[in-house]
Amino acid sequence: MTNTLEVRNVSKAYQMPGERLRVLSEVSFCLNAGNSASIVGPSGSGKSSLLYILGALEPPTSGTVLLGGRNPYEMDERTLAAFRNEKIGFVFQDHHLLPQCTVLENVLVPTLVSRPGDWQTRAIELLEQVGLKNRTHHRPHELSGGEKQRVALARALVLKPELVLCDEPTGNLDHESTERVSALLHELHGQQKNILIVVTHNPDVAARFGSQYRLIEGRLQLE
Numbered sequence: 001m002t003n004t005l006e007v008r009n010v011s012k013a014y015q016m017p018g019e020r021l022r023v024l025s026e027v028s029f030c031l032n033a034g035n036s037a038s039i040v041g042p043s044g045s046g047k048s049s050l051l052y053i054l055g056a057l058e059p060p061t062s063g064t065v066l067l068g069g070r071n072p073y074e075m076d077e078r079t080l081a082a083f084r085n086e087k088i089g090f091v092f093q094d095h096h097l098l099p100q101c102t103v104l105e106n107v108l109v110p111t112l113v114s115r116p117g118d119w120q121t122r123a124i125e126l127l128e129q130v131g132l133k134n135r136t137h138h139r140p141h142e143l144s145g146g147e148k149q150r151v152a153l154a155r156a157l158v159l160k161p162e163l164v165l166c167d168e169p170t171g172n173l174d175h176e177s178t179e180r181v182s183a184l185l186h187e188l189h190g191q192q193k194n195i196l197i198v199v200t201h202n203p204d205v206a207a208r209f210g211s212q213y214r215l216i217e218g219r220l221q222l223e
């Protein structure tokens with residue numbers, strides 16, 4: 001069966017003292033394994049909120065999210081934690097690498113609590129693909145910003161997740177590193193046949209991906 005991400009009528013509101021902040025309204029779309037999408041939209045338009053909901057990190061107020069036919073918000077905590085770790089890869093604007101660990105150890109972090117496998121070989125292969133095989137024993141502070149994001153990308157992909165979510169992955173990078181990271185995102189997605197969603201402010205980055213969406217006032221529109 002092909003894996004699918006099905007998002008149906010997802011709405012999100014945050015209850016604040018004295019007011020209810022509506023952030024997403026009836027967002028629906030569907031992506032299959034091998035599909036990619038970008039999401040643009042002004043700051044505060046709900047892009048990160050949507051990614052957290054898709055990433056099984058924050059329940060929607062209403063609506064459903066199904067990945068491979070499974071609803072993460074109906075799982076018990078233990079199943080949900082394993083599902084998140086194995087099925088979903090996240091890349092954030094900040095790399096979130098562990099400063100005391102080497103590049104290779106950082107890439108292996110998700111495998112510490114996963115099913116058994118030859119993850120070391122996989123991690124080294126990924127580091128080779130992102131052009132960092134000669135940095136495996138470096139620590140994050142010894143890397144450039146672009147290199148750190150490439151490590152974060154390898155870490156997100158190490159367990160072969162079905163869904164890869166990137167929240168402004170090039171937001172802190174210069175032009176050249178942005179090019180390299182977005183080209184790698186595209187290339188590795190092409191090889192691994194996952195579902196890839198990239199939130200970005202950069203129109204050149206957004207244009208690389210299959211479906212281009214814009215969030216406006218909580219509604220998701222196809223560009």
Ligand SMILES: Nc1ncnc2c1ncn2[C@@H]1O[C@H](COP(=O)(O)OP(=O)(O)O)[C@@H](O)[C@H]1O
Pocket residue numbers: 014021023041042043044045046047048049050
């Ligand atoms: N946990 C939260 N509690 C309350 N309000 C939030 C929370 N997270 C985000 N918001 C608000 O929701 C809106 C959308 O935020 P966000 O999803 O981060 O937008 P974007 O990523 O597009 O900048 C903003 O107005 C933000 O202040």
Ligand SMILES: [Mg+2]
Pocket residue numbers: 047048049167
């Ligand atoms: Mg955001």
